[in-house]
Amino acid sequence: MTASALTRRRLGQLTLALGATTLAGRAFAQERLSIAAVNYPLAYFAERIAGDLADVRFLVPDDVDPSFWRPGIADITAIQSADLVLLNGAGFADWTARTTLPRARSVVTSAAFEDAFIATETITHAHGDGGAHSHTGTANYLWLDFAQAQMQAEAIAAALTRRAPDAEADIARNLDALIADLGALDTDARAIGAAAQGVRMIAAHPRYQYFARAYGVDIDAMEWDPREPVNDAQLAALEERVAASGARLFIWEAEPDAASRSRVESLGLTSAVLPPLANRPSDGDFISAMTQALAQVHQATLSLTGG
Missing domain, CATH: 3.40.50.1980 (Nitrogenase molybdenum iron protein domain)
Incomplete structure (x- = not known):
């Protein structure tokens, strides 16, 4: 089986695993999807995989650590309205645990490898004007293991295919290219x-x-x-x-x-x-x-x- 065929097979399996309920897909020619991401790697993966299918929102200012960003009401409203909300998991962006996000449209991109998370000690300290914060419980820069980054990309592709099944071939082709780069x-x-x-x-x-x-x-x-x-x-x-x-x-x-x-x-x-x-x-x-x-x-x- 070729690498491309293997990617498509895994993509199909992930799409099914996201759930049996089919959300209303949007035809690409009619309207672009909107995607919100909690960190830059997920936003970048989504941009690569979606191409012209979607607009990707990454709202964290350039000089702010997304791990500890505190979104305003307008930011939260924009994220809640997205067709897909991409979450890192492992406790990254702790504001997501205190905010109601659309469950059916939220994608925990690390769900497939939660058993591989690394436990950490709790350390509390402050960075500049960001106030005190803690590194608690779980290491969460998951994408720095590039094999895990590939799995996060596959989860995004599966979610996109679920939303836009008519674009499956384009999504799979874009995923193949991204997987090659991450490899x-x-x-x-x-x-x-x-x-x-x-x-x-x-x-x-x-x-x-x-x-x-x-x-x-x-x-x-x-x-x-x-x-x-x-x-x-x-x-x-x-x-x-x-x-x-x-x-x-x-x-x-x-x-x-x-x-x-x-x-x-x-x-x-x-x-x-x-x-x-x-x-x-x-x-x-x-x-x-x-x-x-x-x-x-x-x-x-x-x-x-x-x-």
Whole structure:
């Protein structure tokens, strides 16, 4: 069975699994569907899969972490009115647990792999003006395991096919292309895992649990706000962590200021930037930005191992 045929078979199975009740489909020529997403990866996947079939709403401002965004009444109304509401699951965007969303039109894109969620410790801290928040219960940057990202994309495609069965062939074709791109990211990440054996890493923030598990990478994490410069207390804590772990590579989730990078590298660490892309990248899109970031991490790892 070809990869394309296998994708179509899985798409058909997922469509059936969404439920026996058929929602009223819309003919593409009559009206575009509306899709709302709680984070950028899901919005990007939906845009790729839907093409001209739908308008995708991702309402989180560029400078806000979607994990902790607090939507206003107008935002919630816009999301509630969408034909499909794409949810990440695993506790991501906790406002969704306090808001009534249209159950029949909501898609938990991680439902197929809930048994693979990673439990985390509860840590409460504050980021800038966002107020105090907690990393509670479950790691939720699911898409950083690119095989899981593929399953999220398949769930979106299945939901779209359910809404617009006449567009099934186009949806499946677009899904095939996206799956190929996500598969390439998976291959790049596996190359990092192979090169990074024996290289311990520390990340500026706990975002990378699924990446670490999927690709066999050893990543510890600090609790730093990427928008703030590294202060003396943070540097001292990092120095202790480096001494205890022997870490050699530091992962930033956003490009640091020059002074912060210099302070971290003064501890003998090599820096690399791997944005989780919960929100839009400043340049490019999910695939291009992630490809570039993975290449940077790979190169940094090879520089440490002599590869």
